[in-house]
Amino acid sequence: MPTVLVIDDNASIATALDVLLSLHEIGTVHAVSPEEGLATLARTPVDLVIQDMNFAADTTGGEEGRALFAQIRERYPDLPVILLTAWTHLDMAVELVKAGAADYVAKPWSDERLVTTVRNLLELGEANRELRTRTQRDAKRRGELTRTNDLRGLVWRDAATQRVLELACQVARADVPVLITGPNGSGKERIAAIIQANSAVKDGPFVTLNCGALPGELVEAELFGAEAGAYTGATKARAGKFEAADGGTLFLDEIGNLPAAGQVKLLRVLETGRFQRLGSNDEKQVRVRVISATNADLQAMIRSGAFRQDLYYRLNVIEIALPPLARRPDDILALAEHFLGNGRRLDEGARQALLRHSWPGNVRELKNVMQRASLLAAGDTLTAGDLGLPAGAVAHAEAEPALDRQAIEEALARNAGVVAQAAAELGLSRQALYRRMERLGISRSHG
Numbered sequence: 001m002p003t004v005l006v007i008d009d010n011a012s013i014a015t016a017l018d019v020l021l022s023l024h025e026i027g028t029v030h031a032v033s034p035e036e037g038l039a040t041l042a043r044t045p046v047d048l049v050i051q052d053m054n055f056a057a058d059t060t061g062g063e064e065g066r067a068l069f070a071q072i073r074e075r076y077p078d079l080p081v082i083l084l085t086a087w088t089h090l091d092m093a094v095e096l097v098k099a100g101a102a103d104y105v106a107k108p109w110s111d112e113r114l115v116t117t118v119r120n121l122l123e124l125g126e127a128n129r130e131l132r133t134r135t136q137r138d139a140k141r142r143g144e145l146t147r148t149n150d151l152r153g154l155v156w157r158d159a160a161t162q163r164v165l166e167l168a169c170q171v172a173r174a175d176v177p178v179l180i181t182g183p184n185g186s187g188k189e190r191i192a193a194i195i196q197a198n199s200a201v202k203d204g205p206f207v208t209l210n211c212g213a214l215p216g217e218l219v220e221a222e223l224f225g226a227e228a229g230a231y232t233g234a235t236k237a238r239a240g241k242f243e244a245a246d247g248g249t250l251f252l253d254e255i256g257n258l259p260a261a262g263q264v265k266l267l268r269v270l271e272t273g274r275f276q277r278l279g280s281n282d283e284k285q286v287r288v289r290v291i292s293a294t295n296a297d298l299q300a301m302i303r304s305g306a307f308r309q310d311l312y313y314r315l316n317v318i319e320i321a322l323p324p325l326a327r328r329p330d331d332i333l334a335l336a337e338h339f340l341g342n343g344r345r346l347d348e349g350a351r352q353a354l355l356r357h358s359w360p361g362n363v364r365e366l367k368n369v370m371q372r373a374s375l376l377a378a379g380d381t382l383t384a385g386d387l388g389l390p391a392g393a394v395a396h397a398e399a400e401p402a403l404d405r406q407a408i409e410e411a412l413a414r415n416a417g418v419v420a421q422a423a424a425e426l427g428l429s430r431q432a433l434y435r436r437m438e439r440l441g442i443s444r445s446h447g
Contacts, residue, residue, distance in 0.1 A: 002122045003027045003045070007037035007068065008052040008084065017050065024115055026122070034068040041076060047122055049081045050105070053092070062092045069096055078128065080121045084109075097434050103420055116418050124420070138162065145169065150197040154190055155338045158330035160323050164191065171318045172198035177270065179255075179315050180293040182322030185364030188293040189253060191322060196249040201289055204248025209241045211262075212254030219262045221278045224269075230279025242275060246286040255315065256296030256307060267311045290315070325362040329355055335363060339370035344380050353384035405440050408433070412442070 004021060006014045006028055014030040021028055029044060031037035033055055040046075049072060053065030065083065072081055080102035085093045093104035102121050105114050138159060145151070145162065149169040156162065171178055172195040180188045189208065196206045209222055221231065225240030241250055252258070258266065269275045270290060274283045292315045301307035325332060332354050336346065346354070359365055369387055377386040408426070415421035423433040437443070 001025055001027045002047040002126075003029060004048045004050060004118065005029050005031065005037065005040055005044070005046040006050045007031045007034065008050075009033060009055050010052070013052075013084070020111055020115065021118065024119065026118065034064060034071070037068065038071060038075075041072070041079075046079070047125055048102075048118060049079060050084055050118075051081060053083060053085045066092065066096065069099075069101060073100055078125075080125055082117065082121070094434055094438060097430060103418075103430065110417075113417055116416060117420060120418065120420050141166075150194070150202070152190065152193050152197055154187075154194065155335055156328075156331050157334040158328035160328050161331055164320060164322055165194065167318075167320055168195050169198050171195065171320070173200065174318075175200065175289060176317040177289075177315050178291045178318045178320060180291065180320045180322060181295070182293075183295050183324045183362055185362035186322050186324055187363050188322055189251060191320060192249070192251045192291045192293065195291055196251075196289070199249065199289060201248050205245050206249050206251065207241050207245035208251040208253060210253045212257035216259040216262075219259060220265060223262060224265065224275045225277040227277055227279035230277070234279075237277070240277065242269060242286050242288055243284065245288045247288075249289040249291060252290065252292040254294060254296075255292040256294045256298055256301055260308075263308045263311050267308065267314060270311075270314045325359040325366060326357075332359070332366065335366055336370050339367050340374055340382070342374065344374065344377070344382060347381050347383050349384040350382050350387055353387055353389055357389050405442060408436060408440065408442055 004017075004026055006017050008014055008030075009032045011030075011032075014028070014032075018028040018030070029040060029046065031040045037049070037051065041049075051065060051068055051072075053062040055064045062085070065085070069081055069083070072079060077100075083093045083096060083101055083104040084107065085104055086107050090104070090106065093101070093106075097104060103117050105117065142162060145165060149165075151165065154165070156165070168191050178192075178195060180191050182188050192208075193206060196202060211219060214222055217231070221234070221240065223240050223242060225238055225243055226234050227237045228234055252266075265275065269286075269288075273287060274285050276283055298307050298312055298316075302309045302312060325335075333346075333351055336354055340346070354366075361368075369389065372388060373382055373386045376388075408422070411422040411425050412419070415425065419433055419437075420430055423430045426433065428436070
C-alpha cells in the first residue's frame with residue numbers, strides 16, 4: 001500500500017485526509033510541524049507528501065511552507081510534494097510548482113480532484129521508480145556489453161540498438177550465416193563489422209560486396225573470380241570476393257538484388273565451401289563466414305519467384321532486424337552530437353526538430369544533415385533553422401506547443417481540473433502548463 005505523509009498542524013485536516021485516502025487503499029502518516037515532518041521522512045519510507053503552507057500561530061504568509069518545501073526538495077528531489085494552501089497563497093503555490101512542486105490543492109478541496117491528483121502522482125512515482133530501475137539495469141548491461149565485446153566504436157544510446165548489439169555479439173561466436181534486415185542507411189554494415197570483430201575469424205579479412213551496385217552479368221565474377229578471357233575486358237585472371245575473404249567474413253549487402261544464376265552458385269558455396277572461377281573448371285575450397293543484408297522483403301520475393309527459398313534458409317540461420325533510426329529516438333541525439341563535434345551544441349529547438357523528423361535516409365541522412373549544419377551555422381549553438389530540415393519539421397518543432405486558451409481550458413475540463421493529467425494530454429510538463437495558465441489568466445476553476 002502506498003503511503004502519504006501529511007504535514008499539517010490541524011488534526012482535523014489530517015483525519016479528513018486519512019479517511020479519504022484510506023477509502024482508496026492509500027495509507028497516511030501525520031506530522032504536525034515541519035521539524036516532525038522532516039524527521040518522519042528520515043525514518044519512514046513515503047511515496048508522496050501533502051504539506052500545509054503555515055504552521056505557527058497567526059502566520060498567513062506561507063513562508064514556513066516555502067522553507068519546508070525547499071528542505072524536502074533538497075533532501076528528496078524525486079519525492080512528489082502537493083501544497084495544501086488557502087486562496088491567499090495561490091501565487092506562492094504556483095511559484096513553488098514552477099520550482100518543482102508536484103501540484104497544489106486549494107482549501108476547501110474537492111475530494112474527487114484531490115484523490116485523482118494523488119493517485120496520478122503515485123502512479124507516476126511508481127513508473128519513475130521502474131524507469132530508474134530499468135535505466136540502471138540497462139546501464140549495467142551497456143557497460144558489460146562494452147567491456148566484453150569489440151563494438152568498433154559504435155555510437156548508440158537506444159535500448160532497441162542495445163538489443164541488436166547483444167544479439168549480434170551472441171551470434172558472432174557461432175559459425176553460422178547471419179541475415180541483417182533493415183532500411184537503407186540504418187547501419188547494417190556496421191552490425192556486420194561488429195559480428196566479424198567478435199567472431200572466431202576476427203583476425204581474418206572482412207570483405208564487402210554490394211550486390212545492388214553491379215550489373216547482373218558481373219556479380220558472378222565479383223563473387224567467384226574470373227579467368228583471363230572469361231568475359232569481354234577480362235584481360236587477366238583475378239580472384240573473387242570469396243577467395244579474398246578466405247579465413248574471414250564476406251558481407252553481401254543488398255542480397256535481394258543477386259541474379260538467379262548467382263543465387264544458384266552462392267547456394268552451392270554455402271553448402272560445400274567450393275566454387276569455380278568464371279571460365280574455369282578447377283574447383284577452389286574456401287572457409288568463409290557469410291553475412292548478408294537486405295532492405296527488401298525476401299519472403300515476398302520468394303513468393304514471386306525472384307529469390308530462391310532454399311538460399312533464403314541458408315542465409316537466414318540467424319536474422320538480426322535493425323530498426324529504422326526514427327524508431328531509435330535515443331540514438332538520434334547521441335549520433336547528432338557525435339557527428340556535430342567541435343565542441344558545438346544543439347539548443348532545445350534543434351533537439352526537438354531532430355526528434356520530430358522522420359529520417360527516411362536513416363543514419364546516413366542524419367550524418368549529412370549534421371555535417372552540413374556544422375559547416376554553415378554561424379554560432380557554436382545550433383538552432384532548428386541551422387539544420388536545414390524540411391520546413392514542416394522545423395515549424396512543428398518551433399511551434400510546439402503553441403496552445404491557445406480554449407485548448408488549455410478544454411483539457412482542464414476533460415481532466416476535472418487536474419493539472420498533471422491535462423499537462424500530459426497536451427504534451428507539456430506541469431510547470432510549463434502552469435506558466436501558460438498564468439500568462440493567459442486561466443484558473444483551475446475551469447475543471
